[in-house]
Amino acid sequence: MVAQPQRRLVDTPHGVLTYTLTRKTVKNLNLRVGPGGEVAVSIPRRCSVRQADDFVRSRSGWILDALRRWEDRQAEPLPPASREDCARLLGEALARVYPLVEPLGVILPPLRLRALKSQWGNCHWAQGYITLNTALARCPEELRDYVALHELVHFLHHDHGPGFYAQMDALMPDWRRRRKALKGYTGALGKERSGKV
Numbered sequence: 001m002v003a004q005p006q007r008r009l010v011d012t013p014h015g016v017l018t019y020t021l022t023r024k025t026v027k028n029l030n031l032r033v034g035p036g037g038e039v040a041v042s043i044p045r046r047c048s049v050r051q052a053d054d055f056v057r058s059r060s061g062w063i064l065d066a067l068r069r070w071e072d073r074q075a076e077p078l079p080p081a082s083r084e085d086c087a088r089l090l091g092e093a094l095a096r097v098y099p100l101v102e103p104l105g106v107i108l109p110p111l112r113l114r115a116l117k118s119q120w121g122n123c124h125w126a127q128g129y130i131t132l133n134t135a136l137a138r139c140p141e142e143l144r145d146y147v148a149l150h151e152l153v154h155f156l157h158h159d160h161g162p163g164f165y166a167q168m169d170a171l172m173p174d175w176r177r178r179r180k181a182l183k184g185y186t187g188a189l190g191k192e193r194s195g196k197v
């Protein structure tokens with residue numbers, strides 16, 4: 001009988017880690033960080049789950065280094081998009097997140113696309129439109145969604161005060177992680193071949 005892999009969450013001196021635990025006919029505890037950034041541990045059948053957790057805890061510094069290297073590789077921007085693809089990708093991002101603010105009374109704003117040098121987006125709340133950076137087309141979908149939602153929330157809270165962040169927390173609880181991930185893509189800023197769209 002093959003034991004089902006088990007998802008484990010362990011508190012380590014370097015932060016909380018999740019890993020997949022599998023019992024196998026192996027002699028030693030084995031640890032692997034896969035190509036998708038997943039942490040997998042296999043243990044001999046005689047070992048306890050607690051021993052596996054302790055093992056992960058003792059290797060947590062190494063695991064987090066490996067995960068960080070993996071995240072850095074993820075931050076390789078996508079190739080520049082054509083004008084049409086750019087408009088489609090960013091229009092789709094806006095369409096995906098707009099339903100989150102629609103019940104709050106935000107009117108779907110016209111979208112302008114620009115190759116901004118230092119900003120991912122802008123909310124022109126007085127004029128009623130938002131601008132998204134064409135470089136966002138080179139970022140993963142979840143980061144486009146984050147920027148689009150950020151700009152939409154500015155129609156409700158014009159500045160970055162506590163109200164703004166509370167609204168972001170309510171609508172996209174993991175927005176801080178996305179904002180952090182976006183920092184890895186600053187290389188995509190200002191390198192759009194197509195320029196203004």
Ligand SMILES: [Zn+2]
Nearest residue numbers: 150151154160
């Ligand atoms: Zn803002």
